[in-house]
Amino acid sequence: GDSVTQMEGPVTLSEEAFLTINCTYTATGYPSLFWYVQYPGEGLQLLLKATKADDKGSNKGFEATYRKETTSFHLEKGSVQVSDSAVYFCALGRINKFYFGSGTKLNVKP
Amino acid sequence: EAGVTQSPTHLIKTRGQQATLRCSPISGHTSVYWYQQALGLGLQFLLWYDEGEERNRGNFPPRFSGRQFPNYSSELNVNALELEDSALYLCASSHPGQGISPLHFGNGTRLTVT
Numbered sequence: 001g002d003s004v005t006q007m008e009g010p011v012t013l014s015e016e017a018f019l020t021i022n023c024t025y026t027a028t029g030y031p032s033l034f035w036y037v038q039y040p041g042e043g044l045q046l047l048l049k050a051t052k053a054d055d056k057g058s059n060k061g062f063e064a065t066y067r068k069e070t071t072s073f074h075l076e077k078g079s080v081q082v083s084d085s086a087v088y089f090c091a092l093g094r095i096n097k098f099y100f101g102s103g104t105k106l107n108v109k110p
Numbered sequence: 111e112a113g114v115t116q117s118p119t120h121l122i123k124t125r126g127q128q129a130t131l132r133c134s135p136i137s138g139h140t141s142v143y144w145y146q147q148a149l150g151l152g153l154q155f156l157l158w159y160d161e162g163e164e165r166n167r168g169n170f171p172p173r174f175s176g177r178q179f180p181n182y183s184s185e186l187n188v189n190a191l192e193l194e195d196s197a198l199y200l201c202a203s204s205h206p207g208q209g210i211s212p213l214h215f216g217n218g219t220r221l222t223v224t
Contacts, residue, residue: 031210032209032210032212034212036215041217042217042218043114043116043200043202043215043216043217043218044153044200044202044213044215045215046212046213046214049212051209051210089152089153091213093210093212093213094210095209095210096141096158096160096165096166096204097166098143098155098213100152100153101152102151102152103152
């Protein structure tokens with residue numbers, strides 16, 4: 001069945017460091033892939049999405065590329081800020097079904 | 111456009127009581143999903159409603175139930191509360207259009223059972 005696996009956290013980085021959060025998926029066919037971000041005390045916000053192989057989703061300096069050959073959708077940012085500290089969730093979506101990873105907490109230190 | 115709204119923000123109940131949580135989806139969204147997020151853990155799927163009908167439920171006991179109203183708002187009821195029901199309950203809505211529409215989440219209701 002469908003599933004999503006993402007790297008365990010927490011990930012601790014210094015401000016302006018490069019970020020990678022790994023996400024791999026198991027699925028048949030062509031699901032859509034998403035990254036969500038959850039700030040303390042809030043719900044999940046859609047960060048970016050990709051709907052087909054080789055699509056690159058991007059938003060607020062974050063990027064992720066839908067890699068069908070490696071079944072991956074790794075989240076990257078070239079230079080993180082303290083304000084990026086949050087929990088990041090990778091998700092796989094089909095029509096009316098969604099599968100979420102367990103979340104990766106990111107701590108960015110000044 | 112107003113986002114998904116949930117009420118109340120916080121709810122404190124005693125073990126054995128009942129809790130009712132409410133959700134208003136984004137205008138035009140007909141599907142509502144409920145998730146439980148226990149402290150430090152990921153999201154656990156609870157229920158999915160669409161066009162007023164329960165379409166799918168996760169691996170939760172029957173004391174977790176809900177409904178969707180004609181205006182697409184939704185209510186989650188938890189009966190016979192247990193301590194382990196303490197969690198953040200998140201509601202999400204999605205657009206019924208073609209293809210895979212992303213979920214849009216509210217800020218959740220923090221339920222504490224004492």
